[in-house]
Amino acid sequence: MSCPICKGEAVTKYRPFCSKRCADIDLGRWMNGTYTVPSGREEDPEEIAEALDEMLRTSEANEAKKHHS
Template identity: 55%
Template sequence: MTKRPCPICRKPRSEEFAPFCSSRCRDRDLAQWFNDGYTVPGPPADPEDIAKGE
């Protein structure tokens, strides 16, 4: 079985930071989520519906 590389920099993964190779790559991935760098497919959500809990 071939190990998959770090999804950020493509270096070998570290057991400590899996699935990343380091805390730096883990933090870069988290920053992508915080800055809307990743999206989930689907229709755009209406902020008013979210506030109402719909």
């Protein structure tokens, strides 16, 4: 099996990668959004707006509780 990053020979300890460096490069790509997994679901702008509104209301309610405690 070859390393998906550099195409070198994979090492058991870091499989499927050849080194910690290549494993870290791959992790970094996942974390910064270079890699994505499609959801198969269309985004509904209305649903997103409602979810954001709910998060804001919850956040504001939590802040109000902190100040009244």
